[in-house]
Amino acid sequence: MSTERDMAAMRRVIAMTGLAFPRGLLGPEATELAAAIGAGAPDRDEVDSLIKAVAMAQWPVLQGPMAAALSRADRPDDAADDRSLAVAEEFAADSDPHNPLALALAERAGLDLAASRARALDRLEALAATQGTDPDRPEALVALATTTGRIVIDLLDLDPEDFGPEIAAYADVGTSAEEATPRLARSTGDDEIREWARESLRDLEVPAPPSALAAVRRMADGPVPEDPADDVVWVATVIVLAEEAIDLATTEAQAGDDDGDGGGSEGLADLGDLMGDDAG
Numbered sequence: 001m002s003t004e005r006d007m008a009a010m011r012r013v014i015a016m017t018g019l020a021f022p023r024g025l026l027g028p029e030a031t032e033l034a035a036a037i038g039a040g041a042p043d044r045d046e047v048d049s050l051i052k053a054v055a056m057a058q059w060p061v062l063q064g065p066m067a068a069a070l071s072r073a074d075r076p077d078d079a080a081d082d083r084s085l086a087v088a089e090e091f092a093a094d095s096d097p098h099n100p101l102a103l104a105l106a107e108r109a110g111l112d113l114a115a116s117r118a119r120a121l122d123r124l125e126a127l128a129a130t131q132g133t134d135p136d137r138p139e140a141l142v143a144l145a146t147t148t149g150r151i152v153i154d155l156l157d158l159d160p161e162d163f164g165p166e167i168a169a170y171a172d173v174g175t176s177a178e179e180a181t182p183r184l185a186r187s188t189g190d191d192e193i194r195e196w197a198r199e200s201l202r203d204l205e206v207p208a209p210p211s212a213l214a215a216v217r218r219m220a221d222g223p224v225p226e227d228p229a230d231d232v233v234w235v236a237t238v239i240v241l242a243e244e245a246i247d248l249a250t251t252e253a254q255a256g257d258d259d260g261d262g263g264g265s266e267g268l269a270d271l272g273d274l275m276g277d278d279a280g
Contacts, residue, residue, distance in 0.1 A: 033051060145220075
Protein backbone atom coordinates (compact mmCIF):
# COMPACT_ATOMS: atom_id res chain seq x y z
CA MET A 1 0.00 0.00 0.00
CA SER A 2 1.25 3.44 -0.89
CA THR A 3 2.07 6.07 1.69
CA GLU A 4 0.54 9.52 1.69
CA ARG A 5 4.02 10.94 1.13
CA ASP A 6 4.37 8.89 -2.06
CA MET A 7 0.92 9.97 -3.20
CA ALA A 8 1.75 13.62 -2.58
CA ALA A 9 4.93 13.28 -4.64
CA MET A 10 3.02 11.64 -7.50
CA ARG A 11 0.38 14.37 -7.41
CA ARG A 12 3.20 16.86 -7.79
CA VAL A 13 4.60 14.96 -10.78
CA ILE A 14 1.17 14.89 -12.41
CA ALA A 15 0.83 18.64 -11.92
CA MET A 16 4.31 19.24 -13.37
CA THR A 17 3.95 16.99 -16.41
CA GLY A 18 0.23 17.09 -17.20
CA LEU A 19 0.21 13.29 -17.17
CA ALA A 20 -3.35 11.93 -17.18
CA PHE A 21 -5.47 8.96 -18.10
CA PRO A 22 -7.26 9.92 -21.36
CA ARG A 23 -10.75 10.95 -20.31
CA GLY A 24 -12.36 9.40 -23.35
CA LEU A 25 -11.06 5.98 -22.29
CA LEU A 26 -12.37 6.09 -18.73
CA GLY A 27 -14.93 3.48 -17.81
CA PRO A 28 -17.87 3.30 -15.40
CA GLU A 29 -15.53 3.05 -12.43
CA ALA A 30 -14.36 6.61 -13.09
CA THR A 31 -17.93 7.85 -13.46
CA GLU A 32 -18.80 6.33 -10.09
CA LEU A 33 -15.69 7.90 -8.56
CA ALA A 34 -16.54 11.30 -10.02
CA ALA A 35 -20.07 11.10 -8.61
CA ALA A 36 -18.68 10.23 -5.16
CA ILE A 37 -16.17 13.09 -5.30
CA GLY A 38 -18.91 15.47 -6.41
CA ALA A 39 -21.10 14.57 -3.44
CA GLY A 40 -21.45 17.24 -0.81
CA ALA A 41 -19.72 15.17 1.89
CA PRO A 42 -18.03 12.19 0.21
CA ASP A 43 -17.13 9.17 2.29
CA ARG A 44 -13.32 8.94 2.31
CA ASP A 45 -13.25 5.15 2.52
CA GLU A 46 -15.66 4.89 -0.39
CA VAL A 47 -13.60 7.32 -2.46
CA ASP A 48 -10.38 5.44 -1.69
CA SER A 49 -12.01 2.17 -2.73
CA LEU A 50 -13.23 3.69 -5.99
CA ILE A 51 -9.79 5.17 -6.72
CA LYS A 52 -8.38 1.65 -6.45
CA ALA A 53 -11.11 0.35 -8.78
CA VAL A 54 -10.26 2.99 -11.40
CA ALA A 55 -6.56 2.16 -11.13
CA MET A 56 -7.31 -1.55 -11.43
CA ALA A 57 -9.31 -0.95 -14.61
CA GLN A 58 -6.97 1.54 -16.29
CA TRP A 59 -3.40 0.72 -15.28
CA PRO A 60 -3.10 -2.60 -17.16
CA VAL A 61 -4.12 -0.79 -20.35
CA LEU A 62 -2.35 2.54 -19.86
CA GLN A 63 0.84 1.65 -17.98
CA GLY A 64 2.88 1.63 -21.20
CA PRO A 65 1.64 4.99 -22.53
CA MET A 66 2.06 6.61 -19.10
CA ALA A 67 5.64 5.34 -18.84
CA ALA A 68 6.41 6.58 -22.34
CA ALA A 69 4.97 9.99 -21.56
CA LEU A 70 7.05 10.28 -18.40
CA SER A 71 10.21 9.35 -20.29
CA ARG A 72 9.61 12.32 -22.60
CA ALA A 73 8.96 14.81 -19.81
CA ASP A 74 11.39 17.70 -19.37
CA ARG A 75 13.64 17.29 -16.35
CA PRO A 76 12.82 19.94 -13.73
CA ASP A 77 15.50 22.31 -12.44
CA ASP A 78 14.39 21.81 -8.84
CA ALA A 79 16.29 18.89 -7.31
CA ALA A 80 13.34 17.66 -5.24
CA ASP A 81 11.04 17.72 -8.26
CA ASP A 82 13.65 15.88 -10.31
CA ARG A 83 13.84 13.16 -7.65
CA SER A 84 10.05 12.87 -7.64
CA LEU A 85 10.04 12.45 -11.41
CA ALA A 86 12.68 9.72 -11.14
CA VAL A 87 10.55 7.93 -8.54
CA ALA A 88 7.51 8.28 -10.80
CA GLU A 89 9.43 6.59 -13.60
CA GLU A 90 10.13 3.69 -11.23
CA PHE A 91 6.45 3.41 -10.35
CA ALA A 92 5.57 3.56 -14.06
CA ALA A 93 7.53 0.33 -14.52
CA ASP A 94 5.51 -1.37 -11.76
CA SER A 95 2.60 -3.46 -13.04
CA ASP A 96 0.84 -3.27 -9.67
CA PRO A 97 -2.24 -1.06 -10.26
CA HIS A 98 -2.11 0.02 -6.62
CA ASN A 99 1.28 1.67 -6.87
CA PRO A 100 1.27 5.39 -5.94
CA LEU A 101 1.53 6.68 -9.51
CA ALA A 102 -1.38 4.56 -10.73
CA LEU A 103 -3.48 5.60 -7.73
CA ALA A 104 -2.62 9.28 -8.13
CA LEU A 105 -3.58 9.13 -11.81
CA ALA A 106 -6.85 7.42 -10.93
CA GLU A 107 -7.57 10.06 -8.29
CA ARG A 108 -6.80 12.85 -10.80
CA ALA A 109 -9.10 11.25 -13.35
CA GLY A 110 -11.95 11.23 -10.85
CA LEU A 111 -11.35 14.85 -9.85
CA ASP A 112 -11.19 16.03 -13.47
CA LEU A 113 -14.29 14.09 -14.44
CA ALA A 114 -16.16 15.44 -11.40
CA ALA A 115 -15.28 18.98 -12.53
CA SER A 116 -16.50 18.18 -16.05
CA ARG A 117 -19.79 16.89 -14.68
CA ALA A 118 -20.20 20.06 -12.62
CA ARG A 119 -19.66 22.18 -15.75
CA ALA A 120 -22.16 20.01 -17.63
CA LEU A 121 -24.70 20.70 -14.89
CA ASP A 122 -24.10 24.45 -15.20
CA ARG A 123 -24.55 24.28 -18.97
CA LEU A 124 -27.75 22.26 -18.74
CA GLU A 125 -29.20 24.67 -16.20
CA ALA A 126 -28.37 27.57 -18.52
CA LEU A 127 -29.95 25.71 -21.44
CA ALA A 128 -33.17 25.19 -19.50
CA ALA A 129 -33.21 28.81 -18.31
CA THR A 130 -33.02 30.10 -21.89
CA GLN A 131 -35.66 27.65 -23.15
CA GLY A 132 -33.01 25.99 -25.25
CA THR A 133 -35.05 22.80 -25.32
CA ASP A 134 -38.18 24.32 -26.88
CA PRO A 135 -38.60 22.67 -30.32
CA ASP A 136 -40.87 25.50 -31.48
CA ARG A 137 -37.99 28.00 -31.35
CA PRO A 138 -35.48 27.56 -34.20
CA GLU A 139 -32.76 29.27 -32.21
CA ALA A 140 -33.24 26.61 -29.52
CA LEU A 141 -31.76 24.02 -31.87
CA VAL A 142 -28.53 26.00 -32.05
CA ALA A 143 -28.47 26.41 -28.25
CA LEU A 144 -29.04 22.69 -27.79
CA ALA A 145 -26.34 21.78 -30.32
CA THR A 146 -23.85 24.19 -28.75
CA THR A 147 -24.51 22.88 -25.24
CA THR A 148 -24.24 19.29 -26.42
CA GLY A 149 -20.97 19.96 -28.22
CA ARG A 150 -19.42 21.70 -25.21
CA ILE A 151 -20.43 18.89 -22.87
CA VAL A 152 -18.94 16.23 -25.15
CA ILE A 153 -15.70 18.20 -25.56
CA ASP A 154 -15.37 18.45 -21.78
CA LEU A 155 -16.28 14.84 -21.00
CA LEU A 156 -13.89 13.48 -23.63
CA ASP A 157 -11.22 16.12 -22.91
CA LEU A 158 -10.95 17.17 -26.55
CA ASP A 159 -8.86 20.13 -27.71
CA PRO A 160 -8.87 22.11 -30.98
CA GLU A 161 -5.24 21.09 -31.45
CA ASP A 162 -6.41 17.49 -31.77
CA PHE A 163 -7.84 18.41 -35.17
CA GLY A 164 -5.61 21.32 -36.19
CA PRO A 165 -5.26 20.64 -39.95
CA GLU A 166 -8.92 19.72 -40.34
CA ILE A 167 -10.05 22.89 -38.55
CA ALA A 168 -7.67 24.98 -40.65
CA ALA A 169 -9.31 23.60 -43.79
CA TYR A 170 -12.75 24.29 -42.31
CA ALA A 171 -11.82 27.92 -41.63
CA ASP A 172 -10.66 28.47 -45.22
CA VAL A 173 -12.43 31.65 -46.30
CA GLY A 174 -12.83 30.26 -49.81
CA THR A 175 -15.06 27.39 -48.65
CA SER A 176 -18.79 27.71 -48.00
CA ALA A 177 -20.38 26.36 -44.83
CA GLU A 178 -22.36 23.87 -46.93
CA GLU A 179 -19.09 22.34 -48.12
CA ALA A 180 -16.94 22.90 -45.05
CA THR A 181 -19.18 21.43 -42.35
CA PRO A 182 -19.65 17.93 -43.85
CA ARG A 183 -15.96 17.81 -44.77
CA LEU A 184 -14.95 18.74 -41.22
CA ALA A 185 -17.21 16.07 -39.73
CA ARG A 186 -15.98 13.37 -42.10
CA SER A 187 -12.30 14.19 -41.67
CA THR A 188 -12.45 14.08 -37.85
CA GLY A 189 -15.25 11.70 -36.89
CA ASP A 190 -14.12 8.08 -36.90
CA ASP A 191 -16.60 5.52 -35.58
CA GLU A 192 -14.79 5.04 -32.26
CA ILE A 193 -14.69 8.66 -31.16
CA ARG A 194 -18.27 9.24 -32.27
CA GLU A 195 -19.43 6.27 -30.21
CA TRP A 196 -17.52 7.64 -27.19
CA ALA A 197 -19.27 10.97 -27.66
CA ARG A 198 -22.70 9.34 -27.68
CA GLU A 199 -21.90 7.12 -24.71
CA SER A 200 -20.76 10.14 -22.70
CA LEU A 201 -24.16 11.76 -23.24
CA ARG A 202 -26.21 8.64 -22.61
CA ASP A 203 -24.31 7.95 -19.38
CA LEU A 204 -24.46 11.52 -18.09
CA GLU A 205 -26.14 11.54 -14.68
CA VAL A 206 -26.32 14.98 -13.08
CA PRO A 207 -29.13 16.70 -11.13
CA ALA A 208 -29.96 18.97 -14.05
CA PRO A 209 -33.41 20.21 -15.09
CA PRO A 210 -35.05 17.08 -16.58
CA SER A 211 -36.03 18.77 -19.84
CA ALA A 212 -32.47 19.87 -20.58
CA LEU A 213 -30.88 16.57 -19.63
CA ALA A 214 -33.44 14.63 -21.67
CA ALA A 215 -32.94 16.88 -24.70
CA VAL A 216 -29.17 16.38 -24.67
CA ARG A 217 -29.52 12.64 -24.17
CA ARG A 218 -31.95 12.41 -27.09
CA MET A 219 -29.20 13.78 -29.30
CA ALA A 220 -27.41 10.47 -28.73
CA ASP A 221 -30.37 8.19 -29.42
CA GLY A 222 -30.01 5.45 -31.97
CA PRO A 223 -26.97 3.88 -33.61
CA VAL A 224 -23.97 5.89 -34.76
CA PRO A 225 -24.78 7.19 -38.27
CA GLU A 226 -22.61 5.69 -40.98
CA ASP A 227 -21.81 9.14 -42.38
CA PRO A 228 -20.22 11.47 -39.79
CA ALA A 229 -21.86 14.39 -41.59
CA ASP A 230 -25.23 12.95 -40.51
CA ASP A 231 -24.18 12.57 -36.88
CA VAL A 232 -25.63 15.58 -35.10
CA VAL A 233 -23.67 14.88 -31.91
CA TRP A 234 -20.33 14.84 -33.69
CA VAL A 235 -21.16 17.74 -36.00
CA ALA A 236 -22.09 19.84 -32.97
CA THR A 237 -18.93 18.79 -31.13
CA VAL A 238 -16.43 19.43 -33.89
CA ILE A 239 -18.01 22.74 -34.91
CA VAL A 240 -17.76 24.02 -31.33
CA LEU A 241 -14.11 22.93 -31.30
CA ALA A 242 -13.52 24.68 -34.61
CA GLU A 243 -15.15 27.89 -33.41
CA GLU A 244 -12.98 27.85 -30.28
CA ALA A 245 -9.88 27.55 -32.47
CA ILE A 246 -11.05 30.30 -34.82
CA ASP A 247 -11.87 32.64 -31.92
CA LEU A 248 -8.47 31.99 -30.35
CA ALA A 249 -6.64 32.59 -33.61
CA THR A 250 -8.61 35.74 -34.25
CA THR A 251 -7.87 37.08 -30.78
CA GLU A 252 -4.18 36.30 -31.06
CA ALA A 253 -3.99 38.00 -34.43
CA GLN A 254 -6.01 40.97 -33.10
CA ALA A 255 -8.09 40.86 -36.23
CA GLY A 256 -11.05 43.18 -36.26
CA ASP A 257 -12.99 41.54 -39.07
CA ASP A 258 -14.83 38.27 -39.56
CA ASP A 259 -13.03 37.15 -42.72
CA GLY A 260 -11.46 34.17 -40.96
CA ASP A 261 -14.70 32.75 -39.58
CA GLY A 262 -15.42 30.62 -42.62
CA GLY A 263 -18.38 28.35 -41.94
CA GLY A 264 -18.25 28.64 -38.16
CA SER A 265 -21.57 29.80 -36.75
CA GLU A 266 -23.34 28.92 -39.99
CA GLY A 267 -22.35 25.31 -39.37
CA LEU A 268 -24.16 25.27 -36.03
CA ALA A 269 -27.18 26.94 -37.56
CA ASP A 270 -27.27 24.30 -40.29
CA LEU A 271 -27.62 21.59 -37.65
CA GLY A 272 -31.35 22.24 -37.72
CA ASP A 273 -31.51 20.42 -41.05
CA LEU A 274 -30.01 17.32 -39.46
CA MET A 275 -31.83 17.45 -36.13
CA GLY A 276 -35.33 17.91 -37.47
CA ASP A 277 -38.27 17.48 -35.15
CA ASP A 278 -36.53 14.94 -32.90
CA ALA A 279 -34.07 17.40 -31.40
CA GLY A 280 -36.44 19.00 -28.94
